[in-house]
Amino acid sequence: MPPFTSQPVDTTRISTYFSSFPVRTCDHDSEAVSTIEHALQSTISSCTASGSSERKRAKYRHSNPAGNLFGLCLTMCEADRVGHVAKFTEFLCIVDDVMEDLPFGEASIEHAILRQALYERYDSDSYAGQVVGDMKAFLREMRKELVAQNDPESLRLLQTLDTSLHNRDSVDDEFRTLEDYIPFRKTNFDYEFVCQLLRWAMKVPLKLEAEEERLARQYEHLIGVIVGLTNDFFSWEMEREQLETCDRIRNAVPVLMVEHSVSEAEAKAMLKEVILREERRASDLRAKVEVSGSERLKKWVEAMELFAAGYSFWCATCPRYNRPQNEQH
Structure with missing residues (x-):
């Protein structure tokens, strides 16, 4: 099935949205x-009681009057796969909300138990x-x-999810430079799985031909840093x-403060400039792809640019990040 119809979003009315990327929504x-x-x-x-x-x-996460998170981010996914992506x-x-409240050691154990669900041999383990x-x-x-679909791409997707759940909260380090922090940030964001999930949802091969894959990975990296x-x-x-x-806060602001x-305030201003710099790099690479890709x-x-744009717009407008914490309950 083709993607749902989408429309451009007027971002000029949102003063907090600073991304250079255009936004669309299928809301x-x-x-x-x-x-x-x-x-x-x-x-x-x-998944919740x-x-x-x-x-x-979870409900508060989707109370954004400016647009639904998935309606903003998934505008180019095939209609019959959007439900799975959401x-x-x-x-x-939800896993992130639960695990961030646990001490690091307990979170690691719970992730290992959760991963058992991806293997048939553990189905009898209650x-x-x-x-x-x-x-x-x-x-x-x-x-x-997904297994019932009898599609090798779906099976590969599940393997990527298993790796992501294993790696997402497996490091207890304190990062002192942004360069060291960024690889962890992408891992903790489940970004490799998100990229594979979006490819699967667009019926783009999870592994492209060598040169295409190189360019796709390069662009995915830039988008991963941005989001x-x-x-x-x-x-x-x-x-x-x-x-x-919480015994661990993972955020670039304190990393930049230390570095x-x-x-x-200065660290937030620096972080904004880093994001915009990465957007410029992504735009330059996209221009090259448009010529010869x-x-x-x-x-x-x-699709990846629209994903980043939609996510940035949601972050800039959602009550979760733009109201005092005590208003969330």
């Missing part, structure tokens, strides 16, 4: 709205861990759905409030 397509809402409701009800802080956070992505958001039981059951059903640091830029005030209750011996590669690069 005005009633079928898209229905598909996304059904996927969200299914995931949230399956009624009245829990995780459920409140489910997987929301699932990972141990649900301390916090991941519902999520493990949900992920097991998602695995079964990861954009999240840090807008989420910092919320995360700062969690310092007393350059600057104030919080295949139609498939051009489509993929456009």
